[in-house]
Every structure is written in C-alpha cells, then in structure tokens.
Amino acid sequence: MPEKDIDIGSRLKKLRDERNISQRQLAKKSNVSNAAISLIENNKTNPSLGLLKKILDAVPISISDFFAMDVSEENKVVFRKNELIEIGSGLISYLQVGQNLKNNQPQMILERYKPGADTGKSMLTHESEESGLILEGRMELTVGDQTYFLGVGDAYLFNSNIPHRFRNTGGIDCVIVSACTPPSF
Amino acid sequence: MPEKDIDIGSRLKKLRDERNISQRQLAKKSNVSNAAISLIENNKTNPSLGLLKKILDAVPISISDFFAMDVSEENKVVFRKNELIEIGSGLISYLQVGQNLKNNQPQMILERYKPGADTGKSMLTHESEESGLILEGRMELTVGDQTYFLGVGDAYLFNSNIPHRFRNTGGIDCVIVSACTPPSF
DNA sequence: TTAAACTGTTAAATATATTAAACAAAATAT
DNA sequence: ATATTTTGTTTAATATATTTAACAGTTTAA
Structure with missing residues (x-):
C-alpha cells in the first residue's frame, strides 16, 4: 500500500508564512532560486533532498523536524x-x-x-x-x-x-x- | 551555519541490512532501479524526495521516522x-x-x-x-x-x-x- | 571444477529538477 | 495619482538525477 505522499509544499509555505519572509528572502538566504521555492510550495517539482536541506537550513529547521512537523489544522491559531x-x-x-x-x-x-x-x-x-x-x-x-x-x-x-x-x-x-x-x- | 548534511546512504543501507534484503529486491518492491539504490547508499547522488519516498515505502518506514532514525553506533549490536x-x-x-x-x-x-x-x-x-x-x-x-x-x-x-x-x-x-x-x- | 544465479557498481542515455530571466499583480513610496 | 519595489509565477536553458544495460565479483548448485 503506497503511503500517501506528504505535502511538502504546504509545509514549507507554512514555515515561511509563520516567519513572514518572502520566497526571495528565503531564496537569498539559502542560495536557492526563488523559482525553486515557488515550484516546491506548489508541489510542481520533486525536490532533491540536498535542495530541500539548503532551504530548511536557512529557515532554519532540521529535516527531521520538518517531516515530523504538525500540519494538522486542529490547533491552528493564525490564519494568514x-x-x-x-x-x-x-x-x-x-x-x-x-x-x-x-x-x-x-x-x-x-x-x-x-x-x-x-x-x-x-x-x-x-x-x-x-x-x-x-x-x-x-x-x-x-x-x-x-x-x-x-x-x-x-x-x-x-x-x-x-x-x-x-x-x-x-x-x-x-x-x-x-x-x-x-x-x- | 550550514548544518552538517545527514548521511542518507548509511541510513538506507542500515535499514536494508537489518532486513537482509538486496538492493535488487528493494528496487523491485519499490519500482526503482537498483542502480539508484546503489548510488544513494554511496551518497553518489542527491535523490529526489519522491524517489526516496518510493524506496522508504517499500521498506517500509515513514520519511519522518527515517530522518529521526537513530544512526549512532553506540548501541550497535550486530556488525555485518x-x-x-x-x-x-x-x-x-x-x-x-x-x-x-x-x-x-x-x-x-x-x-x-x-x-x-x-x-x-x-x-x-x-x-x-x-x-x-x-x-x-x-x-x-x-x-x-x-x-x-x-x-x-x-x-x-x-x-x-x-x-x-x-x-x-x-x-x-x-x-x-x-x-x-x-x-x- | 564449471555453470548459473546472485551480489553491488558503473557508464551512457534519458528524464527531470533547478536556474536565470521575464512576467503580471500587489504593495509601497514619491 | 504615478512610479518604484516587492510579491509570486512561469518559460526556456542548463544542470543533474534516474534508468537501462553492461560489468566484475561472490555465492550456490550441480
């Protein structure tokens, strides 16, 4: 049974929104193109681990925490x-x-x-x-x-x-x- | 400060060794080429998340658990x-x-x-x-x-x-x- | 021993991720 | 109001991941 694939895009966007930084700011900090961030957030690409890591390092958040991150809407407090x-x-x-x-x-x-x-x-x-x-x-x-x-x-x-x-x-x-x-x- | 990048290869190899399955067996089960698994285990490629996920689904183990996985040698019991x-x-x-x-x-x-x-x-x-x-x-x-x-x-x-x-x-x-x-x- | 079925690795071909650059829309400034 | 930044998105060019196929080494069987 193929596990349902995790929604990387939402996770990244959530992180970014919480910190109120733009795609370009994050891009600059992580040495990644802003286009890549846009594509990832919209799940229009299948990012490599290395790229994702560069971005997460800039947030910063560990890969482990990123995937363990609570993405449920249950206790959501802030809605952008x-x-x-x-x-x-x-x-x-x-x-x-x-x-x-x-x-x-x-x-x-x-x-x-x-x-x-x-x-x-x-x-x-x-x-x-x-x-x-x-x-x-x-x-x-x-x-x-x-x-x-x-x-x-x-x-x-x-x-x-x-x-x-x-x-x-x-x-x-x-x-x-x-x-x-x-x-x- | 760029976080030290996690050693995906070792993690995957450890998983596979623990289960005593070959690269090709895992490849078949996950619909991924055995070459890809070899390259990943030797950190000779920068796998996409999708690919990694397909492999981990076949193990099976969640991406979250994979990155949270204890990889320390401290309590290692079996050495292949x-x-x-x-x-x-x-x-x-x-x-x-x-x-x-x-x-x-x-x-x-x-x-x-x-x-x-x-x-x-x-x-x-x-x-x-x-x-x-x-x-x-x-x-x-x-x-x-x-x-x-x-x-x-x-x-x-x-x-x-x-x-x-x-x-x-x-x-x-x-x-x-x-x-x-x-x-x- | 020899052959057959494995093991993991590698090279070239192909598919695809990533970037650079241009775009339109929205926010900010003058 | 009209520029001027800044936002996120998209396309074409480029870099690179992934596959296919072949390789050499080891194990299993005969």
Missing part, C-alpha cells in the same frame, strides 16, 4: 490572509477564518459586497448571535423592522433569529468583517 | 561482515568488530595472514588478555619460550604481557578470529 477559506463568491464573497468550526467557535467571515449586492428581500434567519464591523464602503442593514446605514468603523450585533438583510446601495465595494456563534453555514 | 572495521592491511589484515571500543569491551578481530606473514622477531607485548581461534590454514604461535603449531579449530589464550609472535609458515592464507581485553590498539 491568503489562508482564509472561500465559502462563497459572486456579488458577495465570503472568506472564513478556519475550517470545520465547532459549535462553540465563532465563525469569523470577511465579506465583500459589490455594488448592488443584496442578501435578499426574503430576509435571513438562523440560530446565532451575529456581529460585524464595516471596514470599507457603506452598508444598508435591516434587522427586524429597522433599517440602518453603516459606514467605515460602524459595527452591529444582533440575534440572527431576527430576520435581517444586507444591501450595498453604494457605488463601491463594501467590506465587512463579521462573526457568528455558532457558525451559521 | 562488510561492516567490520579495517584497522590494518598488508601481509596481515585486521578486521575489527566495532569501533571506539571501551576498555571493558573485547576487541574482536578477524585476522588474515598471507603466506610468510610474521608479526616479527621482536615479539609483541601489551596489557591484555588475548584469545583466538584458527578458522583457516595453519599458524605458528610463540608465547614466551614455547612455540606451537595450530590448525583449523585450534584456539589459544594468554596474557599479552608475555612476549608473543604469530607466523604463517604455511603455503595458504591463515585466518584467525581473536579477542583482546582491553583493546590493544
């Missing part, structure tokens, strides 16, 4: 901006913090509403407490029979059982960071 | 015939069991005396207890003022402080396995 999970796109895009969330965890979502985006006249309802804050643009928020107009820096908090609706009536994207507990979908 | 340490060659060759022997360990040596080989008229003396057994050929052994002629199966045991001398007066190689405590050189 490009590691957010896309759980929906289109006129509204959703980037979630974390995966397979437990019921006791908040579902943090970075939401981007393009001009005209609307969650719908039929209103949303679900079993959660929901909060959010406007990062860019403006948002029309309806909760129950009240409608609010929010700008950058404004925030909201309500029980999601109350029918609610988001509409971007402005001319530019509206970006919101929101949180639901428990996760709503 | 090709692992004996050559501590002298020429008319007499010495192959020792183990390396960096402690004073409380016996120095076991496989000795081969070519026809005419002679440890010398000046006689040997050192602080040890010495024993041996003839495996092939014949040997003239002098200990103190006594000279003995030994054949296959014969053995000896004496205090090495007593001047002694080995001479192969026969026409074929004489092979002896000997032991000194403590090690004499």
